[in-house]
Amino acid sequence: MSTNTTDLPGGTWNLGDTTVSRFGYGGMQLAGPWVVGPPKDHDAALAVLGHAVESGITHIDTAETYGPRVVNELIREALHPYAEDLFIATKAGGRRDAQGSWPSARKPDELRAQIDDNLETLGVDVLDLVHLRLGDANGPVPEQISEAFETLVDLQQQGIIRHLGVSNATAEQVKEAQSIAPIVSVQNMYNLANRWDDTLIDRLAVEGIAYIPFFPLGGFTPLQSDALSSVATRLGATQMSVALAWLLHRSPNILLIPGTSSVSHLRENIAGAALTLSNDDLTELDQIAS
Secondary structure (H helix, E strand, O other), X not given: OOXXXXXXXXXXXXXXXXXXEOEOEEOHHHOOHHHEOOOOOHHHHHHHHHHHHHOOOOEEEOOOOOEOOHHHHHHHHHHOOOOOOOEEEEEEOEOXXXXXXXXEOOOHHHHHHHHHHHHHHHOOOOEEEEEEEOOEOXXXXXXXXXXXXXXXXXXXXXXXXXXXXXXXXXXXXXXXXHHHOOOOEEEOEOEOOEOOOHHHHHHHHHHOOEEOOEOOOOOOOOOOOXXXXXXXXXXXXXXXXXXXXXXXXXXXXXXXXXXOOOHHHXXXXXXXXXXXOOHHHHHHHHOOOO
16 A cells, blocks of 8 residues: 555555556546547547646546547547556456447457557557456356456566456456456445445455445436435535545545546546545445445
8 A cells, every 4th residue: 555645635555566546537438428439529528638637646547448449549649648657547358339338248359359459549558457347237247257367367478468457346256366366456336325345345455456436426327315415515515525535535445536528527526535524424424325
C-alpha cells in the first residue's frame, strides 16, 4: 500500500509497480448511447479526459469494446503521448455484436486479437494492465478460467502486458487466477447496495491487491435509499457524493473509476468523494445492504 498523498480524495495506492490516484476515471460513458458509436460531442469527450489528467488522476479505465474502439481512440487522441505516471487499464474477454450485446470471447485466439486491438487503438507497445473479463452481462459465472488466463500470462511473459487482473469474477476464480500468476487488481460490481464481495475485499486488502468497483453509483439504475438520502441531507451533499465517499472509507485498497462525459460532473464527483463521513454516518450507510 502506498503512503503517498495527492490532492485527490483517497490519496494513492500502489497498483503493481506504479503509484496511482485512488480516485480514477472510467471511460465507458464517453461512447455513444448504450456504449455504442461515437460521443454526441467529440470535443467535450476530449475535454473530460484532459481535465481528468489535469486534476491529478493517474488511473484511467477503458476497454476496446467501448464503442467498440471509440473510447480507446478518444484516450489516444486526447492524451497521447502519455505522461509517464499515467496508468491505463483495459479489459479482454468479450466483444460487441451487431445488436450491441456483450458476448464472451475468451478463446486464446480471440484474446490475442483483443490485445492487438487494444495496443493499436491506445497507441502503445505495452499495456499497463489487462483485466480478464469473465462471466456475462448478468454477473459472474462459476467456470474454470485457466486456459484464458494462461493466454494472458503468456502475453505478459512476451512483454506485451505489464500487469494482470480479473473482472466480473467469483472469489473462487480470483483464487484460481492467483494460483497461475500474480494479479494486481480485481474489478467487480460493488457499491453501497451490492456488497457480496465484502469478504473478498478484506482478503485482497491484506494481500495488497486493489479492488476496483464498477457501477459504484448503481450503474444504469442509480442507487436509491432512505438511509443514503438521510446522510446526504445531513451533510448537505448529493447521494452520489456520499456513495463515492463511502467507497473510499470502506477499504484502502478500493480504487474509484466513476465515469462521466461532462467536465462539470467530473468536478462534482471529485469534490463529492472528498466528503468526510462520521462513524454514525458509516453505521447508517452500512444498514443499506442488510
